[in-house]
Amino acid sequence: MLQLDSLSKTVREPNGQQRRLFDALHMTMADHDRSIAILGRSGSGKSTLLRILAGLDGAYTGSYFHAGELVPQREQASADFRMRHIGYVTQSYDLLEDRNVLHNVRLGVGPGEDAEERASECLAAVQLEGFERKPVRHLSGGEAQRVAIARALAKRPDVVLADEPTGALDERTERSILDLFADLQRQGRRFIIATHSETVARACDRRLVLADGRLVERG
Numbered sequence: 324m325l326q327l328d329s330l331s332k333t334v335r336e337p338n339g340q341q342r343r344l345f346d347a348l349h350m351t352m353a354d355h356d357r358s359i360a361i362l363g364r365s366g367s368g369k370s371t372l373l374r375i376l377a378g379l380d381g382a383y384t385g386s387y388f389h390a391g392e393l394v395p396q397r398e399q400a401s402a403d404f405r406m407r408h409i410g411y412v413t414q415s416y417d418l419l420e421d422r423n424v425l426h427n428v429r430l431g432v433g434p435g436e437d438a439e440e441r442a443s444e445c446l447a448a449v450q451l452e453g454f455e456r457k458p459v460r461h462l463s464g465g466e467a468q469r470v471a472i473a474r475a476l477a478k479r480p481d482v483v484l485a486d487e488p489t490g491a492l493d494e495r496t497e498r499s500i501l502d503l504f505a506d507l508q509r510q511g512r513r514f515i516i517a518t519h520s521e522t523v524a525r526a527c528d529r530r531l532v533l534a535d536g537r538l539v540e541r542g
């Protein structure tokens with residue numbers, strides 16, 4: 324289970340003023356929740372919230388629990404937490420453009436596993452068998468998104484965080500990514516997805532709207 328308890332965060336705006344981005348925010352992802360959409364207007368803090376959940380931003384007050392344990396806010400300890408438990412797909416995918424698909428997915432494989440074998444398994448899971456040697460710069464947006472998802476899955480994370488995973492894709496490709504998420508959820512994978520897309524939101528088990536620094540459950 325993931326839990327944010329009374330989480331607050333203040334950021335400095337370009338004009339130097341402080342802005343309270345999160346204000347005693349609460350969030351729980353129970354073990355039986357397979358997917359949660361985080362909605363909210365641009366600038367409401369969706370990406371920042373995912374970065375906190377990923378252990379990439381420790382500059383907050385309040386508590387973040389994973390499986391009943393406090394997630395550390397210090398950089399090195401939170402990096403260990405991320406390595407063990409979190410898959411993270413950023414808005415821009417962050418793939419190495421000049422390397423091939425296999426190389427990129429191998430980077431996500433955790434210690435103690437055969438990197439090549441695990442990477443191939445994950446490419447099969449996102450229906451990209453045969454793409455191993457293809458340079459990332461030759462991929463379509465939908466294929467690059469799948470590679471980023473495969474890399475996130477490679478370490479067998481407890482949860483995959485995806486930031487606007489269909490933002491740059493057309494409707495048909497969005498549908499195929501949602502079908503993939505549904506498939507992966509049936510195999511036990513869990514997702515928290517920041518999105519502006521109503522189609523993505525409707526495909527999730529739960530929808531939370533970020534407004535005025537807090538999350539409100541939406542039907």
Ligand SMILES: Nc1ncnc2c1ncn2[C@@H]1O[C@H](COP(=O)(O)OP(=O)(O)OP(=O)(O)O)[C@@H](O)[C@H]1O
Binds near residue numbers: 368369372
């Ligand atoms: N460390 C920081 N320092 C200063 N400002 C920050 C910091 N982190 C986030 N912000 C600001 O907080 C606001 C929320 O940004 P964020 O990217 O999380 O919003 P978002 O809801 O994901 O937006 P979008 O839907 O446009 O992607 C922005 O105004 C951003 O500039």
